[in-house]
Amino acid sequence: xxxxxxxxxxxxxxxxxxxxxxxxxxxxxxxxxxxxxxxxxxxxxxxxxxxxxxxxxxxxxxxxxxxxxxxxxxxxxxxxxxxxxxxxxxxxxxxxxxxxxxxxxxxxxxxxxxxxxxxxxxxxxxxxxxxxxxxxxx
Numbered sequence: 001x002x003x004x005x006x007x008x009x010x011x012x013x014x015x016x017x018x019x020x021x022x023x024x025x026x027x028x029x030x031x032x033x034x035x036x037x038x039x040x041x042x043x044x045x046x047x048x049x050x051x052x053x054x055x056x057x058x059x060x061x062x063x064x065x066x067x068x069x070x071x072x073x074x075x076x077x078x079x080x081x082x083x084x085x086x087x088x089x090x091x092x093x094x095x096x097x098x099x100x101x102x103x104x105x106x107x108x109x110x111x112x113x114x115x116x117x118x119x120x121x122x123x124x125x126x127x128x129x130x131x132x133x134x135x136x137x138x
Contacts, residue, residue, distance in 0.1 A: 002042055003122045006135025012068070012078060013039035016102050021046065022065040023057035031057060036099040037066075043085060043121055047096045049114040050087075058084045064120060076129040085119040092117045 005013065019037040022030050033054045038045050044066060048055045058064060062084035070076035092115035100108035125136045 003125065003136055003138040004042070005039070005122075005125075006137070008129070008132075009078065009125065009134040009136060010039065012070075012076070012129070012134075015070075017068050017070065018103075019044070019046075020067040021054055022067070023054045024061045024063065025053075025057060026060065036103050038099065038102065043119045044080065044082065045095065046118040046120065047092060047099055047115060048118055049116055051114065055087070055116070055118060058118065066120070070129075073129075078125060078127040078134060080120075080122045081124040082120040082122045085121040087119070088117050089115070090117075 018034045021033045021035055023033070025031055031054060035046050035048070064082055064084070066080040066082065068078045093112045095117050096108050096112060096115050100106065125134050128134050
């Protein structure tokens with residue numbers, strides 16, 4: 001059964017916080033990458049390119065750990081462990097535009113070359129707010 005995010009966690013994930021994606025390099029060391037994201041359809045959607053190191057790492061080892069921290073309250077945080085569910089170039093330009101509106105309030109400033117949507121399936125969530133664990137079932 002897939003994880004189901006409750007209303008408190010959904011509201012937290014709807015905030016335009018950067019997400020830090022931890023992936024595993026070939027030598028076993030961890031790479032941490034700050035990214036824009038959106039929570040959609042029970043998944044975490046990222047946007048990157050096929051030649052980005054973090055994407056290559058996920059294709060080799062589909063496990064990832066994502067970290068979000070509220071900049072105003074470091075004790076309000078979520079760690080999401082998950083797996084690569086898939087990638088697609090289709091719709092990726094529109095997706096980076098949506099992310100740019102979410103995070104910058106305007107159009108994406110960079111070139112749209114080799115954009116790709118990366119879908120992650122959450123498997124475990126830790127963290128919380130105000131001493132209460134996040135509302136997750138499954």
